[in-house]
Amino acid sequence: MPRIGGVVVHKELKEARRNQILFFAKQVFSQKGYHNASVSDIIESAGIARGTFYLYFTSKRDIFDSLLDEVLKELRQRIRPIDLSPGAPDPLAQVKANIGRVLEFLVHDPELTKILLHQAAGLDERSAAMLQTFYDRVLSLIERSLEHGIRMGLVRPCRTRIVASCILGTMKEVADQLTTQREDLPPLEVVIEELFNFGLRGVFARSATS
Amino acid sequence: MPRIGGVVVHKELKEARRNQILFFAKQVFSQKGYHNASVSDIIESAGIARGTFYLYFTSKRDIFDSLLDEVLKELRQRIRPIDLSPGAPDPLAQVKANIGRVLEFLVHDPELTKILLHQAAGLDERSAAMLQTFYDRVLSLIERSLEHGIRMGLVRPCRTRIVASCILGTMKEVADQLTTQREDLPPLEVVIEELFNFGLRGVFARSATS
Amino acid sequence: MPRIGGVVVHKELKEARRNQILFFAKQVFSQKGYHNASVSDIIESAGIARGTFYLYFTSKRDIFDSLLDEVLKELRQRIRPIDLSPGAPDPLAQVKANIGRVLEFLVHDPELTKILLHQAAGLDERSAAMLQTFYDRVLSLIERSLEHGIRMGLVRPCRTRIVASCILGTMKEVADQLTTQREDLPPLEVVIEELFNFGLRGVFARSATS
Amino acid sequence: MPRIGGVVVHKELKEARRNQILFFAKQVFSQKGYHNASVSDIIESAGIARGTFYLYFTSKRDIFDSLLDEVLKELRQRIRPIDLSPGAPDPLAQVKANIGRVLEFLVHDPELTKILLHQAAGLDERSAAMLQTFYDRVLSLIERSLEHGIRMGLVRPCRTRIVASCILGTMKEVADQLTTQREDLPPLEVVIEELFNFGLRGVFARSATS
DNA sequence: TATGAATGAGAGTTCATTCAT
DNA sequence: CATGAATGAACTCTCATTCAT
Numbered sequence: 001m002p003r004i005g006g007v008v009v010h011k012e013l014k015e016a017r018r019n020q021i022l023f024f025a026k027q028v029f030s031q032k033g034y035h036n037a038s039v040s041d042i043i044e045s046a047g048i049a050r051g052t053f054y055l056y057f058t059s060k061r062d063i064f065d066s067l068l069d070e071v072l073k074e075l076r077q078r079i080r081p082i083d084l085s086p087g088a089p090d091p092l093a094q095v096k097a098n099i100g101r102v103l104e105f106l107v108h109d110p111e112l113t114k115i116l117l118h119q120a121a122g123l124d125e126r127s128a129a130m131l132q133t134f135y136d137r138v139l140s141l142i143e144r145s146l147e148h149g150i151r152m153g154l155v156r157p158c159r160t161r162i163v164a165s166c167i168l169g170t171m172k173e174v175a176d177q178l179t180t181q182r183e184d185l186p187p188l189e190v191v192i193e194e195l196f197n198f199g200l201r202g203v204f205a206r207s208a209t210s
Numbered sequence: 211m212p213r214i215g216g217v218v219v220h221k222e223l224k225e226a227r228r229n230q231i232l233f234f235a236k237q238v239f240s241q242k243g244y245h246n247a248s249v250s251d252i253i254e255s256a257g258i259a260r261g262t263f264y265l266y267f268t269s270k271r272d273i274f275d276s277l278l279d280e281v282l283k284e285l286r287q288r289i290r291p292i293d294l295s296p297g298a299p300d301p302l303a304q305v306k307a308n309i310g311r312v313l314e315f316l317v318h319d320p321e322l323t324k325i326l327l328h329q330a331a332g333l334d335e336r337s338a339a340m341l342q343t344f345y346d347r348v349l350s351l352i353e354r355s356l357e358h359g360i361r362m363g364l365v366r367p368c369r370t371r372i373v374a375s376c377i378l379g380t381m382k383e384v385a386d387q388l389t390t391q392r393e394d395l396p397p398l399e400v401v402i403e404e405l406f407n408f409g410l411r412g413v414f415a416r417s418a419t420s
Numbered sequence: 421m422p423r424i425g426g427v428v429v430h431k432e433l434k435e436a437r438r439n440q441i442l443f444f445a446k447q448v449f450s451q452k453g454y455h456n457a458s459v460s461d462i463i464e465s466a467g468i469a470r471g472t473f474y475l476y477f478t479s480k481r482d483i484f485d486s487l488l489d490e491v492l493k494e495l496r497q498r499i500r501p502i503d504l505s506p507g508a509p510d511p512l513a514q515v516k517a518n519i520g521r522v523l524e525f526l527v528h529d530p531e532l533t534k535i536l537l538h539q540a541a542g543l544d545e546r547s548a549a550m551l552q553t554f555y556d557r558v559l560s561l562i563e564r565s566l567e568h569g570i571r572m573g574l575v576r577p578c579r580t581r582i583v584a585s586c587i588l589g590t591m592k593e594v595a596d597q598l599t600t601q602r603e604d605l606p607p608l609e610v611v612i613e614e615l616f617n618f619g620l621r622g623v624f625a626r627s628a629t630s
Numbered sequence: 631m632p633r634i635g636g637v638v639v640h641k642e643l644k645e646a647r648r649n650q651i652l653f654f655a656k657q658v659f660s661q662k663g664y665h666n667a668s669v670s671d672i673i674e675s676a677g678i679a680r681g682t683f684y685l686y687f688t689s690k691r692d693i694f695d696s697l698l699d700e701v702l703k704e705l706r707q708r709i710r711p712i713d714l715s716p717g718a719p720d721p722l723a724q725v726k727a728n729i730g731r732v733l734e735f736l737v738h739d740p741e742l743t744k745i746l747l748h749q750a751a752g753l754d755e756r757s758a759a760m761l762q763t764f765y766d767r768v769l770s771l772i773e774r775s776l777e778h779g780i781r782m783g784l785v786r787p788c789r790t791r792i793v794a795s796c797i798l799g800t801m802k803e804v805a806d807q808l809t810t811q812r813e814d815l816p817p818l819e820v821v822i823e824e825l826f827n828f829g830l831r832g833v834f835a836r837s838a839t840s
Numbered sequence: 841t842a843t844g845a846a847t848g849a850g851a852g853t854t855c856a857t858t859c860a861t
Numbered sequence: 862c863a864t865g866a867a868t869g870a871a872c873t874c875t876c877a878t879t880c881a882t
Contacts, residue, residue: 158404162405197412459855586825682845
């Protein structure tokens with residue numbers, strides 16, 4: 001028991017230290033960008049020695065990837081396929097819940113959002129591939145939902161791939177605005193509502209008559 | 211006269227040389243990203259000497275900014291406020307024309323698009339400010355159009371700022387997909403049509419009845 | 421008594437531990453060389469903690485010196501001056517015995533031999549001085565033997581210093597070959613015989629007639 | 631012509647610069663050893679900037695290898711197979727000439743000799759392989775000469791491989807002594823003579839009678 | 841105007857050593 | 862006595878920029 005306890009405490013401490021460094025690296029990367037952020041910046045802000053950094057991460061790139069992994073993993077958990085089985089909640093409500101879970105997380109961690117939206121995009125092939133994989137999965141999910149919707153008569157026939165891109169784009173841009181703009185932020189529910197309505201009905205006043 | 215002519219020819223030559231370097235830099239930046247692209251990469255692909263580069267540009271950053279300026283300037287020209295004066299074309303047609311002009315350019319110059327969407331985003335404060343200014347102008351334009359539309363009864367009442375972000379987001383994402391995906395590209399007109407319809411009517415089948 | 425016994429046992433344990441670490445360090449140094457071998461390599465292969473290492477040795481250099489000391493001390497013991505007192509064995513037999521004792525040890529501990537011949541040579545002033553001292557002693561011993569031999573009419577007159585170097589060189593090179601070549605090793609006695617004959621008579625077929 | 635001249639001068643200048651750096655690196659490596667010599671040491675002694683170094687050599691290792699290449703190449707040129715064709719000089723004279731050419735070069739460039747004998751030996755697998763190849767070639771050459779000599783009745787029957795090692799060893803050790811000892815250096819001819827005689831006749835006074 | 845050798849600040853990374861537990 | 866997390870000096874290498882030709 002004490003032995004195990006010791007090891008556990010030990011592991012927890014290591015984990016805690018690692019998270020502490022990750023926390024400061026997140027700030028630094030989000031503020032200065034990957035390339036303009038130096039390992040020196042990170043260790044200074046974390047208050048650790050150079051060597052300590054390399055005790056927990058194999059390289060500057062490694063710690064960046066850890067952060068990127070973190071966002072993507074969290075987002076993957078928050079984006080759930082629409083459940084169409086009998087007794088499942090209203091599909092539209094499920095869509096709205098997805099939007100809510102995603103935006104909630106991104107707004108709650110603006111640095112990670114910046115890293116996802118601004119830094120990871122143009123870094124190199126490696127991160128491009130990570131993002132590609134992630135966004136492709138998301139797009140496929142949206143596309144399939146649209147196809148289901150069309151079959152059910154809920155969604156109007158359309159080029160699902162293009163429309164899926166549109167929907168992804170609205171999410172990205174709104175998330176970006178929410179994390180960049182420091183003022184005039186409407187309550188998150190309002191944003192979600194607007195986002196949802198825009199995707200559902202567009203901007204036209206009486207689209208049915210057109 | 212010959213003097214003047216000489217100078218003019220001279221200036222034209224300088225301009226041509228400059229554009230030549232810009233052309234190759236565009237390829238290099240779009241492919242490798244700002245930081246991973248070295249001045250060596252640019253001068254090698256342009257076939258000029260190191261010193262020559264600094265005869266036309268003051269720094270690596272300078273040439274990148276020139277490229278960024280180029281996209282933004284071109285896009286600014288292609289995005290025109292909706293003309294509501296009597297005798298002007300149908301507002302919706304004007305909107306669609308705007309979308310068309312923008313996408314046309316971006317698809318026609320995928321390298322510049324990549325630079326705009328991927329590289330410029332997380333570079334530093336400087337380029338962040340340039341983009342901010344540009345996108346703010348675009349967002350304001352969209353917002354004002356929405357407000358007009360609401361007043362005219364064409365557009366349903368909504369949070370115009372958020373909806374403007376949504377619209378901007380769809381444009382960005384679709385442009386990105388168009389320039390990244392090398393295959394399965396539908397004809398540009400189809401994309402424009404889908405984009406336009408999505409913004410106008412959303413995805414809902416019979417939104418009027420809801 | 422138990423106290424003393426305790427201390428003795430204690431000291432023996434310490435000594436055993438020390439030797440254990442020395443043993444693994446020997447493998448590591450001989451395989452990777454002094455500089456490419458890290459303290460991490462040593463403690464990992466020895467299965468001890470970082471701090472433990474510094475309980476038994478003051479530095480990486482210290483443990484290397486200990487190993488070097490070990491070889492030199494052993495070799496010094498195995499190289500014995502030729503005993504010319506009446507009743508002593510045949511001088512040539514004594515020479516051959518010397519060769520035998522040295523080669524026997526070096527072949528038996530190839531790692532130490534590698535450290536002696538390859539690592540210690542170009543390390544720094546410190547080890548250079550250790551080797552210098554050792555080899556000088558050996559050379560002097562050989563030289564004095566040659567002088568004796570000349571006086572006794574056994575050895576032809578020659579520049580004893582240079583010839584001593586030659587003899588030392590043959591020993592070094594043969595030892596190196598013996599510990600480097602993993603195959604085709606002739607029996608040690610054969611090697612000793614050849615080495616001895618070469619030093620004694622050279623390669624010439626009938627040197628007496630020349 | 632002027633064009634070609636320009637290019638030639640240019641190339642010559644580059645070559646000169648390279649050699650200049652090589653010259654200083656040689657001193658530094660021979661004095662401090664590969665690992666204790668830093669690139670800073672080299673550029674300081676050469677009086678050039680950090681970047682300049684990497685203009686002429688790709689890495690610290692690269693410049694060391696260049697030096698090692700230099701010795702080995704030169705030595706290969708100076709070691710010539712014994713010519714047994716009719717009318718060729720006396721084989722023994724040829725052997726002595728080989729010894730002379732090799733020692734001459736090594737004595738003339740003691741730094742390179744130190745690098746060859748002390749630094750390159752225990753550096754790593756890479757340089758070990760280079761040396762192995764070189765020494766194997768030399769050993770084979772000696773061995774073949776011995777075999778010829780045996781067939782011609784000039785050389786007494788023996789284990790040629792072992793004896794070849796002995797001969798190589800005498801050369802190495804004598805070269806080492808010559809370049810290490812700063813005083814008491816006998817004239818090179820004397821050394822060559824002694825070395826030659828030792829290899830030929832050994833140390834025994836009248837080996838024929840034994 | 842064009843060149844490209846030279847520059848040097850600054851980056852990421854390693855590793856022998858220390859010391860609180 | 863044993864541990865291993867923490868340290869930081871020192872290393873090699875890169876690359877935007879300059880300037881004499």
